[in-house]
Amino acid sequence: MISGAAGAVGSIAGQIARIKGCRVVGIAGGADKCRFLTEKLGFDGVIDYKNDDLAAGLKRECPKGVDVYFDNVGGDILDTVLPRINLGARVVICGAISQYNNKDAVKGPSNYLSLLVNRARMEGMVVTDYVSRYPEAMRDMAEWLSSGQLKSKEDIIEGLQTFPETLMKLFTGGNFGKLILKVS
Numbered sequence: 368m369i370s371g372a373a374g375a376v377g378s379i380a381g382q383i384a385r386i387k388g389c390r391v392v393g394i395a396g397g398a399d400k401c402r403f404l405t406e407k408l409g410f411d412g413v414i415d416y417k418n419d420d421l422a423a424g425l426k427r428e429c430p431k432g433v434d435v436y437f438d439n440v441g442g443d444i445l446d447t448v449l450p451r452i453n454l455g456a457r458v459v460i461c462g463a464i465s466q467y468n469n470k471d472a473v474k475g476p477s478n479y480l481s482l483l484v485n486r487a488r489m490e491g492m493v494v495t496d497y498v499s500r501y502p503e504a505m506r507d508m509a510e511w512l513s514s515g516q517l518k519s520k521e522d523i524i525e526g527l528q529t530f531p532e533t534l535m536k537l538f539t540g541g542n543f544g545k546l547i548l549k550v551s
């Protein structure tokens with residue numbers, strides 16, 4: 368299970384998980400992004416959190432529960448996934464984009480006791496901890512890209528003057544793929 372699944376990180380994490388043999392379900396906002404995940408990237412299931420009831424979608428797409436949750440968004444979505452995790456599940460905290468602009472306290476997961484009941488682990492992951500494995504990642508990803516197993520979608524916006532609006536796309540879902548500001 369991956370949140371922010373149509374984004375830069377989520378779409379790559381989901382595809383790598385599939386290549387490694389997992390059944391992958393993504394959470395994304397909107398029909399276009401969800402269709403892209405299943406039809407173009409081969410995700411096994413999707414939940415459109417903007418139009419579906421997330422808890423019902425989790426039951427529908429993960430009837431046997433969630434073994435690994437790769438979380439990019441935090442907040443309510445993390446809290447809704449936690450009761451669905453399996454015994455020994457792993458919750459990877461990669462990001463919490465729903466919380467970055469909070470003026471009040473960050474919303475933590477109230478359903479964290481699911482970690483206790485399920486003897487599960489929630490752990491932060493920062494990509495720079497894996498610098499020593501970048502060459503391995505570049506080699507594998509280059510092979511997967513050239514064989515078509517991995518697809519990368521970019522959303523390129525031109526002009527430094529658009530920076531404020533471009534940045535805000537990350538928080539509204541206005542981007543579709545890796546958001547790149549082209550400075551010419």
Ligand SMILES: NC(=O)c1ccc[n+]([C@@H]2O[C@H](COP(=O)([O-])OP(=O)(O)OC[C@H]3O[C@@H](n4cnc5c(N)ncnc54)[C@H](OP(=O)(O)O)[C@@H]3O)[C@@H](O)[C@H]2O)c1
Pocket residue numbers: 371372373374375376377394395396397400439440444460461462463464465466492493494495536537538539540541542543544545546
């Ligand atoms: N740990 C690390 O080493 C590391 C490295 C890079 C990035 N990150 C984190 O990874 C996450 C994704 O980064 P990215 O560059 O790939 O961005 P991205 O996913 O390309 O863009 C952000 C997406 O997040 C979704 N989103 C925004 N606000 C949301 C909300 N309130 N609830 C649910 N979804 C929301 C939107 O997609 P929808 O249209 O689907 O809502 C938006 O398009 C971020 O949290 C970032 O901080 C972590």
